[in-house]
Amino acid sequence: MDEKKIKLEAKNVNFYYDDFHALKGINMQIEQNSVVAFIGPSGCGKSTFLRLFNRMNDLIDGTHLTGECLLDGRDIYDKRVHVDELRKNVGMVFQKPNPFPKTIFENVAYGLRVNGVKDEKYIKQRVEESLQSAALWEEVKDKLKKSAFELSGGQQQRLCIARAMAISPSVLLMDEPASALDPISTAKIEELIHELKKDYTIVIVTHNMQQAARVSDKTGFFLLGELIEYDQTKKIFLNPEKESTQNYITGRFG
């Protein structure tokens, strides 16, 4: 088996909200074109860790980071890195669908426009491609000029995925993308993740054990700011090394 390329890497990462030590000495490697799931009880730092990779934590006052976060081997907290360039390359889908108060079309086109794309033909083409890969095209192709707010919650979330993909990032970070959705929409999004794996590296936070087991290649279990165990998803769910992992996935605490 040939070595897979490492897309994302955390080296001895510590993160603080003021004095609160939220992430403690985390090391992790995420391979290109793989899906990694983060699981763990509420407040253990999954979202915080995820947000390090597109520097969304920069927006919170009084935070502090030590250690290194690498994308394609380069430190993303290096002074020379432009945050907006980084975020173009590392897309994010949030827990609650957050479409803009614009048309369906303009929602997907937004990322292209703010990144300086002017070619309307190209924008149109990217919008269609993205909606198609987000499995939403068939449902919205006749109402692209309608407000995104007229879509259902599940459709809005797929719109947000399409929006993130339109600017062709290489990484997609998803923070509980299906937690507000019904089982059918959830299934659609999971299917989508399988599809997207071909072109993207995906990191997904989830509270749903079955979902983690279904969609991911590797799973990381977090507890109180520490990465307790990180391994092949099968191994984590069938035969974890640590007792706390076992307890969590069998629902004995959390």
Next chain:
Amino acid sequence: MNKKNIIQWFTFGIFRALSYLVVLILFFILGFIIYNGIGVISWEFLTGFPEDGMTKGGILPAIVGTLCLMAGSMIFAFPVGVMSGIYINEYAGNNWAVKFIRIMTNNLSGIPSIVFGLFGMSLFVNTLGFGDSILAGSLTLGLLVLPLVIRTTEEAMKAIPDSFRTGSLALGATRLQTIWRVILPMAFPNIITGLILSVGRVSGETAPILFTVAAYFLPKLPASIFDQVMALPYHLYVISTSGTDIEASRSMAYGTALVLISIVLLINILANSLRKYFGNKVKTN
């Protein structure tokens, strides 16, 4: 009906009665002014100049003056206020400087308007040498409503959930793009509310224009922003307290009041439809 429901029925009954009372008072004032003023309203009154020691003729110069001051003060206060509001809420974070700015703007809104009048006279009329002029009056009125504009802008921006900001930033947009393309269009309908309130306030203020622009009697229209003008509230004050013949100009005073109220009402209606228009447009822009 059990006790809980009776209490509820009773409490809401009082609330309802009180709110009707407010409306009633408002209608009474309005009715009173319409009743007394409608008689003098005519084409001539609206388009003519005052005559016979302001006991006859029209109030055109005062109408034009007030419209000039409304426009002038907004041209100044609106951009400055909206930009400060945006800066305070979106850029500045929450450090001591911002807290200081906030306290100062709040203090500014507590200062009596006559003090603004004195300040405006000293700064704009004398020091900067604008003289008694539309420019000096507009700047003074603009200063007066600046806190209001800043405040409403801030509130309007604050009401937009952060998820829209993070959503935009996560797509590689800069903060300015985020504000310009997402936040401002959403906040705009509420910012317009600030505009309505300020215009209303400006149109009715007498003290700030007293020493900066208002003319006692000036039967001509302004030719530039360095001209003095008459203004409705001041004209109203003049003809009901210190005119040549107060009794004779009584009905003129009510007519003037009616015109003033109608202008404010019209602007309110206009701004409200603007608000609705932008409110609907924002979803599909």
